[in-house]
Amino acid sequence: MPATHPIVNIAAYKFITFDDTAERRAAFQAICAELALKGTILLSPEGINLFVAGSRASVDRFLAWLRDDPRFADLEVKESYSDEQPFNRMLVKLKREIITMKNPLIKPELGRAPVVTATTLKRWLDQGHDDDGKPVVMVDTRNAFEVDVGTFDDTIDYRIEKFSEFPAVIEAHRNELADKTVVTFCTGGIRCEKAAIHMHNIGYESVYQLEGGILKYFEEVGGAHYTGDCFVFDHRTALNPQLEATEATQCFACRSVVMPREQLSPSYIPGKSCPHCVLVEA
Known part of the structure; x- marks a missing residue:
C-alpha cells in the first residue's frame, strides 16, 4: 500500500x-x-x-x-x-488533558489497565467468551456519531455526546456488567485506556482495554466481528477495515457524517447542507 x-x-x-x-x-x-x-x-x-x-x-x-x-x-x-x-x-x-474526561485522579502512567490484543480479542469473540469462560462484552467509549459510522457487533453503546459523560454513565450501569469481562475500545486507544482505568478505580473487576483501538485491530486482524467503518478526525472521515478511505464525508454545516447513500439525497449540497441538518431544521 x-x-x-x-x-x-x-x-x-x-x-x-x-x-x-x-x-x-x-x-x-x-x-x-x-x-x-x-x-x-x-x-x-x-x-x-x-x-x-x-x-x-x-x-x-x-x-x-x-x-x-x-x-x-x-x-x-x-x-x-x-x-x-x-x-x-x-x-x-x-491542553489540560490529552483527552478530556474531567477526572484528574486518573494517571495512566502510574499503571495501565490490563490490555487485550487484537488477535486475542478476535479469538474471544470467535469462541464467545474469554479464556476463563466468562462472556465478553464490548463497550464503545466513542461519541454517538462515531459509533453510527461503524462498531463491533453487539457492542454496548451508551449514546454519549462527549467523553466527559462516560464516568457517570458507566457508574450507572455497573450492576449490569458485574459478571462479565468488559473490553473498552475507541479509535486509537486513548479513550478506552482512560475509560478502563476509571472502571478499575470505581470497582469493576474484569476490564480490559483494546490495545491500539479499532485502527490497530483493523491492521492486525481486519474487520472480523466489526460492522461498518471507523470514523477518523481528518478529511478522510472514515476508514474501512483495510485502512482505506471510504466515500463517507462530513457535512460542513452540522458536522454529521454523511454516508454514500445519504449523499444521493437532494438535501445534500456539499458545503451547505445534508439530510441530517435539514431534518433538524424541519
Missing part, C-alpha cells in the same frame, strides 16, 4: 508526565514546519496525543526526533496511507 499512496498518516499517544509543554511547543512547531507535516499535536501535563501526515521521509524524521526524548522513546504509532494530505494545516496545542 505505501508504494502507491505517498502520504503516511500516523496516530499516537502516550500518557506520561510532561510538565514542560509550554517550553517544548516551539520546538514541535519548528520541526513540523521544517518537514512540511500537517495535522494536530496535543501537549498536556498528562502526555502527548498526535495525528500527523506527510511523506514517508518526513514522518520517519519526525518520529526519530520525537523518540530522542527519553519520555517518548517507546512511543507506539499506528499508520495508514492516503493519496492526498488529509489535513489543511499544522496545529500544536497546549
Whole structure:
C-alpha cells in the first residue's frame, strides 16, 4: 500500500508526565514546519496525543526526533496511507488533558489497565467468551456519531455526546456488567485506556482495554466481528477495515457524517447542507 499512496498518516499517544509543554511547543512547531507535516499535536501535563501526515521521509524524521526524548522513546504509532494530505494545516496545542474526561485522579502512567490484543480479542469473540469462560462484552467509549459510522457487533453503546459523560454513565450501569469481562475500545486507544482505568478505580473487576483501538485491530486482524467503518478526525472521515478511505464525508454545516447513500439525497449540497441538518431544521 505505501508504494502507491505517498502520504503516511500516523496516530499516537502516550500518557506520561510532561510538565514542560509550554517550553517544548516551539520546538514541535519548528520541526513540523521544517518537514512540511500537517495535522494536530496535543501537549498536556498528562502526555502527548498526535495525528500527523506527510511523506514517508518526513514522518520517519519526525518520529526519530520525537523518540530522542527519553519520555517518548517507546512511543507506539499506528499508520495508514492516503493519496492526498488529509489535513489543511499544522496545529500544536497546549491542553489540560490529552483527552478530556474531567477526572484528574486518573494517571495512566502510574499503571495501565490490563490490555487485550487484537488477535486475542478476535479469538474471544470467535469462541464467545474469554479464556476463563466468562462472556465478553464490548463497550464503545466513542461519541454517538462515531459509533453510527461503524462498531463491533453487539457492542454496548451508551449514546454519549462527549467523553466527559462516560464516568457517570458507566457508574450507572455497573450492576449490569458485574459478571462479565468488559473490553473498552475507541479509535486509537486513548479513550478506552482512560475509560478502563476509571472502571478499575470505581470497582469493576474484569476490564480490559483494546490495545491500539479499532485502527490497530483493523491492521492486525481486519474487520472480523466489526460492522461498518471507523470514523477518523481528518478529511478522510472514515476508514474501512483495510485502512482505506471510504466515500463517507462530513457535512460542513452540522458536522454529521454523511454516508454514500445519504449523499444521493437532494438535501445534500456539499458545503451547505445534508439530510441530517435539514431534518433538524424541519
